[in-house]
Each structure stands twice: as C-alpha cells, then as structure tokens.
Amino acid sequence: MKICAVALLVGAQFAAATAAEAAPAPAPAAVGVAVKTPGGSHSKAAAVRITEGQVGEAAPGGTLLYPSVTSCLTVTVRLRDGGLVGAHASLFQVPGEFRSDRILAALKQRVGGRAVRAVEVRGAVGAWDPGYFTKAIESYGDGEAVPFPEAPDPGGIAEAVAAGLGQPRAAVTVQDVPDGDQTVS
Numbered sequence: 001m002k003i004c005a006v007a008l009l010v011g012a013q014f015a016a017a018t019a020a021e022a023a024p025a026p027a028p029a030a031v032g033v034a035v036k037t038p039g040g041s042h043s044k045a046a047a048v049r050i051t052e053g054q055v056g057e058a059a060p061g062g063t064l065l066y067p068s069v070t071s072c073l074t075v076t077v078r079l080r081d082g083g084l085v086g087a088h089a090s091l092f093q094v095p096g097e098f099r100s101d102r103i104l105a106a107l108k109q110r111v112g113g114r115a116v117r118a119v120e121v122r123g124a125v126g127a128w129d130p131g132y133f134t135k136a137i138e139s140y141g142d143g144e145a146v147p148f149p150e151a152p153d154p155g156g157i158a159e160a161v162a163a164g165l166g167q168p169r170a171a172v173t174v175q176d177v178p179d180g181d182q183t184v185s
Helices: 002-017 103-111 154-165
Strands: 034-036 042-044 055-058 064-069 073-079 084-089 116-123 172-176 180-184
Touching: 055 103, 064 073, 064 084, 073 103, 073 154, 073 180, 084 103, 103 154, 116 154, 116 180, 154 172
Parallel strands: 116 172
Antiparallel strands: 034 042, 055 084, 064 180, 073 084, 073 116
C-alpha cells in the first residue's frame, strides 16, 4: 500500500514536472561562520539551512538544517576536521537548483580534496531508485519508462552515493527517516 502511494505521488509529481529543464548551477549556500565572543571562546552562528536542490556547508562545530524532508534524501559529508558539507536531493528539480543527477557532483566539488570521515544519507529511502542520482526523473523523454522503486533499496542508494562522491562504500550509511526537518550537527 505504501509503495502504491509513493508511486502515485511520484507519478503525479512527474506529470507536473515534465516541462522542467536543467537549470544552471545555483550559487553556493551560505557557509556557517564561527564567531569569536568576548572572553576568547567561539560560538556558532545559526544553523546553515539547505533546501531542496541545494548544497551547503557548516564550519567545524556547526549545524546543518534540512527543512521539510518528505520525498527527499539528504546527504551529509562529515569531514575529518569536524565540518559538515550537505546536499538536499529532491525527486523533482526545484527551479534554479540542482537536479538529482547533478547534486552529488556539486557536493563532491564542494568537499574538494578535504578528508572525509563519513557520509550519511537520510530521508525517504523507499521513494528513491538509486538511478535517480545518475538520471533525474525530469530527463526521461516521452515514451521512456521512469524507474519506480518497488521496495526500499538502501544498499543501492549507498552504492550510488559512494560512486558519485568517490568515497568507499563502507563510509556511507543510509537511514529511512520520517517526514520532517532534519538537523545534523
């Protein structure tokens, strides 16, 4: 029943998104900033908010906020220095933001050559086919069959994310998380 509801939702969203085109790369999301307070200690600025189709970064000790994660997946890269770099992958492209088949490349570029400790994927695992990271739903033409997940595939998603980020598969964990905001610190 849940899979049918997901397929119905995805089908309805697909119909609404068929006219979407690939957009130019958006400007990078704001970076968390450590602020020196009187007395010498450091405090953290507000959480870095990453909405659908965006990539952002928080300095060591910072927090990422992914709002309204419903049919999305979030991908958080934990850097060895304590920083966080994250992406909010959407099933359907938000105008002006990254499509699902471009978001891992943008995340990888943002991480650059920095050492990675772990990669955490969270969200609507059952709504995602791992192939959406290599071919976005919007890129299927008339008459082409869009793959719909028949069951959650956390292993396939982990493999796709590891390949897209150039990280070992063992570094990637995947967790199905109920709808809502996600905060990662």
